[in-house]
Amino acid sequence: MVKTKPKVRFSWIAVLLWFLFAIALAIVDQWTKDYMQSKLIVGDVQRVTEFFNLTMAYNPGAAFSFLADAGGWQRGFFSIIAAVATVVLSFLIGRNSKRFWFCLGLALIISGALGNALDRVRLGVVIDFLDFHALGYHWPAFNFADSCICVGAFLVILAEIFGNWKKQ
Numbered sequence: 587m588v589k590t591k592p593k594v595r596f597s598w599i600a601v602l603l604w605f606l607f608a609i610a611l612a613i614v615d616q617w618t619k620d621y622m623q624s625k626l627i628v629g630d631v632q633r634v635t636e637f638f639n640l641t642m643a644y645n646p647g648a649a650f651s652f653l654a655d656a657g658g659w660q661r662g663f664f665s666i667i668a669a670v671a672t673v674v675l676s677f678l679i680g681r682n683s684k685r686f687w688f689c690l691g692l693a694l695i696i697s698g699a700l701g702n703a704l705d706r707v708r709l710g711v712v713i714d715f716l717d718f719h720a721l722g723y724h725w726p727a728f729n730f731a732d733s734c735i736c737v738g739a740f741l742v743i744l745a746e747i748f749g750n751w752k753k754q
Contacts, residue, residue, distance in 0.1 A: 600683030601676050604690075608697035615701030615730040619713040626715065638718050643727040644711040668703035672696050688745035694738025701731030 626632065626642035633639050675692045682688050705712040714727035 594681055595683075596680045597683035598680065600689065601680045604679045604693040605676060605696070608693045608700060611694070611697035611734055612700040612704065612731070615697065615734070616704060618730045619701075619705065619715070622715040623713065631717070637720055638716075640715055641717045641727055643714040644709075645714050645727075646711045665703050665706050668699040668706075671699050685745060687741050691738040691741030691743075691745060694734040694741065696738075698731040698733070698735035698738065701729075701734070 622640065622642060626640065628642050628644060631639050631641045675696050679689045679692050702712045712729070712731075714729050714732070716729060716733075717727045718725045
């Protein structure tokens with residue numbers, strides 16, 4: 587007799603709820619960027635602590651200014667990637683709706699992708715303003731959306747390594 591896996595149900599409710607959460611975080615991201623633009627101009631540096639500054643930077647590329655000098659085609663390219671990623675990750679949420687930490691990680695990634703895509707569509711660049719540094723070395727400036735993507739990726743990795751954190 588052949589064992590079959592139980593059919594995984596797709597949860598549209600989970601997709602909707604996690605997507606609303608992602609949209610709320612993308613709104614927070616946009617608010618932080620708009621607020622920082624009202625306080626700083628490009629190149630300004632406002633010291634907060636010995637290891638952290640607020641600065642205003644416009645990034646036409648992706649992470650670490652990847653493809654920043656590509657001539658403009660990357661704006662649409664990265665926006666399409668964000669849209670495709672949102673669809674794929676939403677599908678994964680629907681298929682894994684009972685895995686809280688996994689879905690939280692995916693929703694955080696979606697929120698970051700949406701937040702940065704909104705910048706690209708509205709402004710043609712991504713606004714970065716968080717500047718951490720130590721011993722004269724600066725980490726590339728980043729934003730709330732980038733933080734959501736990093737934390738989300740970390741949660742997805744942990745959820746996959748350790749399986750379901752909450753037994754179903």
